[in-house]
Amino acid sequence: MRALSIDDYGIDHVAVREMPDPEPGPGEVLVGIKACALNRLDIWTLTGSLGIDIAFPHILGADAAGEVLETGTDVRGYPKGTRVLINPGLSCGACELCLAGEQSECPRFSMMGEHVPGTFAERVAVPASNVFPVPEHLSFIEAAALGVTSVTAYRMLFTRGQMKPGEWVLITGIGGGLAMSLLHFARPLAGRVYVTSSSDEKIERALKLGADAGINYREKDVAKEIRHMTGKRGVDLVVDSASGDALDAGLRALRKGGRLVTAGATAGGKATINAQRLFWNQLSVIGSTMGSHNDFSEMLRYVAGSKFKPPVDKVFPFDQGAAAVRYLEAGEQFGKVVLELATPP
Ligand SMILES: [Zn+2]
Incomplete structure (x- = not known):
């Protein structure tokens, strides 16, 4: 064969x-x-x-x-x-x-x-x-x-991320298969869906598919933008497959008690996070595979x-x-x- x-x-x-x-x-x-x-x-x-x-x-x-x-x-x-x-x-x-x-x-x-x-x-x-x-x-x-991509997205959101109806979700790196599945699965339940990308074109297409807002991470500080768009509250759930610098940005975008689910390291496996923010804001970092x-x-x-x-x-x-x-x-x-x-x- x-x-x-x-x-x-x-x-x-x-x-x-x-x-x-x-x-x-x-x-x-x-x-x-x-x-x-x-x-x-x-x-x-x-x-x-x-x-x-x-x-x-x-x-x-x-x-x-x-x-x-x-x-x-x-x-x-x-x-x-x-x-x-x-x-x-x-x-x-x-x-x-x-x-x-x-x-x-x-x-x-x-x-x-x-x-x-x-x-x-x-x-x-x-x-x-x-x-x-x-x-x-x-x-x-x-x-x-x-x-x-679909099974990974499903587990990230629901099994590991325990996403609930109405929650505000941030999906990083829109455009790839995983992020697109995350957008589709999260959209019907989420209160708001935010996406990030380095490409304005990919953000535009995601907005047409139901994302509420997008941030170009090459041009803007994602966490600051999320704070601004959520009235300083932050999102309930971040789903990320980039890691690297995106991990800390994701944690800064969370509300107190929020969860970040990671299932990849396309931006690098080593990440620096602020442990004080982690405990003070009572954040959860959750790994997920397949x-x-x-x-x-x-x-x-x-x-x-x-x-x-x-x-x-x-x-x-x-x-x-x-x-x-x-x-x-x-x-x-x-x-x-x-x-x-x-x-x-
Ligand atoms: Zn076994």
Whole structure:
């Protein structure tokens, strides 16, 4: 089968290569992939910046949707042809955290495409518990675009952030897939939604999608602007995936007793925060990673009910996977970058 892979670290080593066909093991489902979506994670993996030892050639990719081709032994209820999308978070399934339904807190939690071969391939074998039915209103391209960003956004806001109706929410770095999912999921419940970006154009588009106000963080002090716009009160919840300087700015934008949920470090993993502000203002800093099977399933119910379609910026034919990776790296996208497999497996 064809797979988008690397034979060494670096963007020049990304290519579609011929790889062995996977076989579904016990408890696994073999999915014929129709579309797969890129994430920033793929860039970190292929540049080696995650510091994980991987075996080359390594298949990239976390997000994908397709049809069930075959099932291994011990698998029931996944008829051939079922439209499914893959939750790429793998866990042991047997520890106390997995048994409590907190798969993303499993000590052996890993990601497809990062620690193990990924989903950018014509066929992928995954545990049956990691495949979910595609909501009826979504195409394969849209379903693939949901994946990591949607489940991460859902867990950040609701499971970890405990967002309540009417709250004022600040979403940093609008324009990427994660921030767009955060905007969509938060909008119907939030009292106000503020967004930040380094691009006025991205802010404009977010305002059209329902954000109440936006701040260009290259031009203005985000926390000061939020204080001004909220009558010095601050927001209830900040959802951030930048860290770096954005973490302290986020904390300064919170009301007393407010919460900041972080799920990424695109602006840098080291952050300086003021501990006095943290305790005096009784702030909570909460980490979040991916989501549990339950988060994934609840996210899909929300998507099905609200008829949400994740914004897709650009679709590339699978053979142009390397070009798609370069396009994502340039960071100009508004929504997801997706690969489409033209020929059915
Ligand atoms: Zn476990």
